[in-house]
Amino acid sequence: xxxxxxxxxxxxxxxxxxxxxxxxxxxxxxxxxxxxxxxxxxxxxxxxxxxxxxxxxxxxxxxxxxxxxxxxxxxxxxxxxxxxxxxxxxxxxxxxxxxxxxxxxxxxxxxxxxxxxxxxxxxxxxxxxxxxxxxxxxxxxxxxxxxxxxxxxxxxxxxxxxxxxxxxxxxxxxxxxxxxxxxxxxxxxxxxxxxxxxxxxxxxxxxxxxxxxxxxxxxxxxxxxxxxxxx
Numbered sequence: 001x002x003x004x005x006x007x008x009x010x011x012x013x014x015x016x017x018x019x020x021x022x023x024x025x026x027x028x029x030x031x032x033x034x035x036x037x038x039x040x041x042x043x044x045x046x047x048x049x050x051x052x053x054x055x056x057x058x059x060x061x062x063x064x065x066x067x068x069x070x071x072x073x074x075x076x077x078x079x080x081x082x083x084x085x086x087x088x089x090x091x092x093x094x095x096x097x098x099x100x101x102x103x104x105x106x107x108x109x110x111x112x113x114x115x116x117x118x119x120x121x122x123x124x125x126x127x128x129x130x131x132x133x134x135x136x137x138x139x140x141x142x143x144x145x146x147x148x149x150x151x152x153x154x155x156x157x158x159x160x161x162x163x164x165x166x167x168x169x170x171x172x173x174x175x176x177x178x179x180x181x182x183x184x185x186x187x188x189x190x191x192x193x194x195x196x197x198x199x200x201x202x203x204x205x206x207x208x209x210x211x212x213x214x215x216x217x218x219x220x221x222x223x224x225x226x227x228x229x230x231x
Contacts (some may be wrong), residue, residue: 001185002055002183002184002185003046003183003184003185004181004182004183005044005045005046005182005183005184006022006031006032006179006181006182008044008045008046008193009022009032009042009044009045010045011032011042013045014042014043014044014045015041015042015043016041016042016043016162016163016169017037017039017040017041017171018034018035018037018039018040018041018042018171018172019034019035019037019040020032020033020034020040020042021033023178029178030178030180031057031058031178031179031180031181032170032178032179032182033176033177033178033179034171034172034176034177035176036062036063036172036174036175036176037172037174038173038174039159039160039171039173040171040172040173041068041070041160041162041169041170041171042169042170042171043162043163043164043167043168043169044167044168044169044170044182044184045167045193045194046167046168046184046191046192046193046194047164047166047167047191047192047193047194047220048072048126048166048167048168048184048186048189048191049166049189049190049191049192050128050186050187050188050189050190050191051125051126051127051128051186051187051188051189052125052126052184052185052186052187052189052191053123053124053125053126053184053185053187054069054071054123054124054126054168054182054183054184055121055122055123055124055181055182055183055184056069056121056122056170056179056181056182056183057119057120057121057179057180057181057182058119058120058122058170058177058178058179058180059117059118059119059120059177059178059180060083060114060116060117060118060172060175060176060177061116061117061176061177061178062116062175062176063116063172063173063174063175063176063177064083064086064087064174064175065083065084065085065086065087065172065173065174065175066081066082066083066084066085066114066172066173066175067082067083067114067170067171067172067175067177068080068081068082068084068093068170068171068172068173069082069122069124069168069169069170070156070160070162070168070169070170070171071092071124071126071135071168072126072165072166072167072168073126073128073133073135073151073154074128074131074133074151075165075166076151076152076154076155076156076165077154077156077160077161077162077165078092078093078094078135078154078155078156079092079093079094079156079160080092080093080122080124080135080137080145081093081100081112082112082114082120082122082139083112083113083114084099084100084101084112085099085100085101087111087112087113087114088100088101088110088111088112088113089101089108089109089110089111089112090108090109090110090112090137090139090144090145091105091107091108091109091112091145092105092107092108092135092145092147092154093156093157093160094154094155094156094157095107095147095149095153095154096153097155100112106147106149107135107145107147108145109137109144109145112144119180120139120140121139121140121141122137122138122139123137123138124136124137125137125187127187127188128151128188128189131150131151131152132148132149132150132151133148133149133150133151133154134146134147134148135147135148164194166220167194168184170182194215195214195215195217216229
């Protein structure tokens with residue numbers, strides 16, 4: 001079952017970096033919009049455990065660099081860059097340390113250039129099995145990437161890191177991008193909607209407080225010891 005991810009996105013809670021907003025009263029620009037900024041990114045409030053697919057319709061309206069999807073792969077993250085490095089290539093950013101523009105990276109497609117003001121549809125399939133993974137990517141119905149390897153081959157530079165690495169994210173680099181539609185579905189595993197933190201409470205002076213327990217998951221966050229959540 002495909003889930004409309006944009007129904008659950010709140011830019012105030014889920015934006016990691018950048019200027020994000022949801023637009024629903026402009027037919028031409030309806031969707032999730034980011035303005036040009038370095039590594040603007042926003043998490044989707046889902047925790048992906050196992051195999052899954054993501055489909056997105058998007059338009060780059062300004063800029064010459066990449067739109068991207070951050071893909072959870074096991075306990076790791078892999079950025080899929082579309083029109084990466086000024087349009088040199090589409091590809092997974094780091095495979096065995098090689099960037100998406102590197103000829104030694106087996107998960108790239110050249111040339112990989114987006115055209116501004118054109119709407120695209122990307123479909124990504126991530127299939128995990130024990131310590132292995134297969135990633136398939138198509139753009140406007142054309143297969144561009146089919147890579148299989150070890151999950152340990154995947155890495156992410158610190159600039160792309162997320163507070164919660166099990167959650168997918170979308171973003172852009174120095175480009176204005178509209179994500180008209182983002183849908184995802186789990187094909188195996190235990191993917192689920194992430195808990196929404198409660199709104200910050202305020203004291204008598206109006207100072208904001210954040211409930212740190214609201215988003216604690218004892219299975220995910222425990223470092224040592226035996227912990228349980230009691231409602």
